[in-house]
Amino acid sequence: MIVHDRTRLTGCSSLFEDMKIISWNVNGIRACMGKGMLEFFKAEDPDIICIQETKAQPEQVDLADALPGYLQYWNSAVKKGYSGTAIFTKHKPDSVNFNINAEGHDTEGRAITLEYPDFYMVTNYTPNSQNELARLPYRLEWEAANRDYLCRLDSVKPVIMCGDLNVAHNEIDLKNPDTNHHNAGFSDEERDAFSKLLACGFTDSYRYLYPDKVEYSWWSYRMRARERNVGWRIDYFVVSDRIAPKIKDVVIRNDVFGSDHCPVILDIDI
Secondary structure, eight states, X not given: OEEEEEOOOOOOSOOOSEEEEEEEEOSSHHHHHTTTHHXXXXXXXXXXXXXXXXOSXXXXXXXXXXXXXXXXXXXXXXXXXXXXXXXXXXXXXXXXXXXOSOTTOOSSOOEEEEEOSSOEEEEEEOOOXXXXXXXXXXXXXXXXXXXXXXXXXXXXXXXXXXXXXXXXXXXXXXXXXXXXXXXXXSOHHHHHHHHHHHHTTEEEHHHHHOTTOOOOSEEOSSTTTTTTTOEEOOEEEEEEGGGGGGEEEEEEOTTXXXXXXXXXXXXXXX
């Protein structure tokens, strides 16, 4: 696995009580940089930025001047131009892990964990099951391994996990549930895997606050889907149950463009 730690500054591990965390599948960080990504981050000024689908090696992207004051942690896929995650944070972690500690799941750059004194920050980019669910067996293996990993973390201290989880959990989470029942992202197996994660002691932050609200975070590039708001909610903040009461807000920024996904923002007192 190719990983890269571009630490540029040092600092204490203590965090502000009112934390803002952004999660965004940018569908290629180099392309998104040219579509307002950096301007959005500067305007929001979050504590932590979690990126999925970077599609880049860290040496291909120079953000030192563009994001001053942030430590940068990259986990790129071995395959060039594919998958990949990154975290940019104002707060120096106590430790960093670039995999989910499971054999066979560390070549696609799908996870980064930052350890802080009071919680773990995890970003995930869950494998897509692809057309006709061709990659569903691998997806379910990854889900099980990742679930075990998150549960082990949760046994030590609370977890905040975010990312493109490639699943609409319930019918309310996509525009057309009937016609997508057996498609990638809304198969019974994928939805059940997410239910199993929640049953282990985790909370879908958005649904915790907004049980009946209909908003989406991803739209196909086809058939003017975003213009028509024919979308899916597949980007999440999942937190340990015991810190769910600390959630202040979760905002799906569907007014922000630059990718086929939009950013999701968590405000939490941790």
